[in-house]
Amino acid sequence: MSSPLADWSESPAWLAPIPTSDDREFWVGARNGELRIQRCGACGLHQHYARMLCSHCGADEIAFVVASGLGTIYSFTVIRKNGVPPFRERVPFVVASVQLDEPGARVLAAMPTTAIESVAIGARVRAQFRPVGDEFAFVDFALDSA
Amino acid sequence: MAMKRNVCVVGVGLSDGPITPDLNQHQLIAQAFRRALTDAGMQKHEVEGLASAGYGGMHEVAVAEYLGLTPHWLESTSCGGSSFEFHIQHAYRAIQAGDVETVAVVYGNNQLSASGRTLGTGGGGGRGGPLPGPMKYEFPTGLTLVGAYAMAAQRHMYEFGTTPEQLASIAVQTREHAARNEGAMYRDLISIDDVMSSNLVADPLHKLDCCVISDGGCVVILTTQDRARDLRHKPVYIRGAAGGTTHHSINAMADMTRTAAAISGPRAFADAGIRPIDVDVFCAYDSFTYTVLVTLEDLGFVPKGEGGPFVADGNLRLGGVLPTNPDGGGLSNTHPGMRGLFLACEATRQLRGDGGASQVKGAEVAVCNGSGGWLSTQGTIVLSTEAS
Numbered sequence A: 001m002s003s004p005l006a007d008w009s010e011s012p013a014w015l016a017p018i019p020t021s022d023d024r025e026f027w028v029g030a031r032n033g034e035l036r037i038q039r040c041g042a043c044g045l046h047q048h049y050a051r052m053l054c055s056h057c058g059a060d061e062i063a064f065v066v067a068s069g070l071g072t073i074y075s076f077t078v079i080r081k082n083g084v085p086p087f088r089e090r091v092p093f094v095v096a097s098v099q100l101d102e103p104g105a106r107v108l109a110a111m112p113t114t115a116i117e118s119v120a121i122g123a124r125v126r127a128q129f130r131p132v133g134d135e136f137a138f139v140d141f142a143l144d145s146a
Numbered sequence B: 001m002a003m004k005r006n007v008c009v010v011g012v013g014l015s016d017g018p019i020t021p022d023l024n025q026h027q028l029i030a031q032a033f034r035r036a037l038t039d040a041g042m043q044k045h046e047v048e049g050l051a052s053a054g055y056g057g058m059h060e061v062a063v064a065e066y067l068g069l070t071p072h073w074l075e076s077t078s079c080g081g082s083s084f085e086f087h088i089q090h091a092y093r094a095i096q097a098g099d100v101e102t103v104a105v106v107y108g109n110n111q112l113s114a115s116g117r118t119l120g121t122g123g124g125g126g127r128g129g130p131l132p133g134p135m136k137y138e139f140p141t142g143l144t145l146v147g148a149y150a151m152a153a154q155r156h157m158y159e160f161g162t163t164p165e166q167l168a169s170i171a172v173q174t175r176e177h178a179a180r181n182e183g184a185m186y187r188d189l190i191s192i193d194d195v196m197s198s199n200l201v202a203d204p205l206h207k208l209d210c211c212v213i214s215d216g217g218c219v220v221i222l223t224t225q226d227r228a229r230d231l232r233h234k235p236v237y238i239r240g241a242a243g244g245t246t247h248h249s250i251n252a253m254a255d256m257t258r259t260a261a262a263i264s265g266p267r268a269f270a271d272a273g274i275r276p277i278d279v280d281v282f283c284a285y286d287s288f289t290y291t292v293l294v295t296l297e298d299l300g301f302v303p304k305g306e307g308g309p310f311v312a313d314g315n316l317r318l319g320g321v322l323p324t325n326p327d328g329g330g331l332s333n334t335h336p337g338m339r340g341l342f343l344a345c346e347a348t349r350q351l352r353g354d355g356g357a358s359q360v361k362g363a364e365v366a367v368c369n370g371s372g373g374w375l376s377t378q379g380t381i382v383l384s385t386e387a388s
């Protein structure tokens, strides 16, 4: 029997991100349905979250690119206890560390629309976007049905 | 150039605990400090170096004032539960080099009484103000501290076939030790079934895979071999120390089955001139059962991936291949927010032969491995009854 999934569509205002100059692109991109990560022009590897330098080689030839939104679950857990609202009311839910198809970048994300029992390490997943406030969105993942 | 001086632990002190609703963190530190001075047979004015990890800016300076110390050597590396292994590493080097003679490493926290049992399952997050670095991305996923460790454990299970029952056996063996310790928070024996049937907090970790949350303070005093000669106890020597970090947030842990202990362990062992097989007592940071499993492997006590069968065979027990956390550890004895200093206290008691009902017979070499953050930082120290 599968656990019923909580509705994550409404988030309290305090949970909305406060973007900074280096990561505004990510949050605005998510609102536009795009997973924007950084690619290093020197080594060709990617990174998430946004930084001033490449965390792989140290170069400063950093530019945002639109990622495919596809990846593979590196690991995950099912959160069954969280004392902080709104998460307290959302349990149980899955949080996964997703290795993106773009080399070098991993994203930590909730998987609020995927049945808990169907999540596994190695599963293919696709990004989906959940608006928060007027300007930004969170990046979630779901099993890739394609 | 003068020869490097030998450095030793000469005093240890524990505050009251594990539940002290009437004591704040300074009181807990002061209580443990007084007991450590008495244990060493030293006067307060001899302490000329202070190391402390706590919360808030300049906490170590506030502690110095509270204790009435005016140290000329200060250390406040703050990297979570392993901070104190880093402090001992730095104090060991500074005393060795002649920068300072005597250092007190101190910690106290009324975690349980002040904040309740919320540490691992929320309460860490960000109402108001931007969250720093990766937390801005992680907090909105609902990930908890327990969840971060659970995610790493899950990867270990995937790669090596480690089972939740094997993890549970770590909690079971640690509880056997706590049963022998009158001061431990939980002393009733538990079974693997008890662990497995306790509530899942974050898969695969159950409530009994998680450390206790307590109050408590601890102080460890280090000085030179020369100064130790006319003190109360036979000195316990610091023989090796090293630390390292691989990531901050769990999502940035490139290989969730390998911590920085794989770096700090071999460096500390080489410094000490020992091999893993020489170790009689292992004081492991057991924030969660998985923390013990992965650091056992990283330190080379067992090959990578073989930690599960090793612990399931009962090797952590007194009388086992590697007696681990004879005081009952963080899993059953005490864990007031950060536990790293308690590891050095227990190692010292064991090497003095003061381990009481949990004494590891004939213990000559002990290893403490502190772990901080989200498996982020690791600090390893080697202690011995012999100077070299």
Ligand SMILES: [Zn+2]
Residues within 6 Å of the ligand: A040, A041, A042, A043, A044, A045, A054, A055, A056, A057, A058, A059
């Ligand atoms: Zn690069």
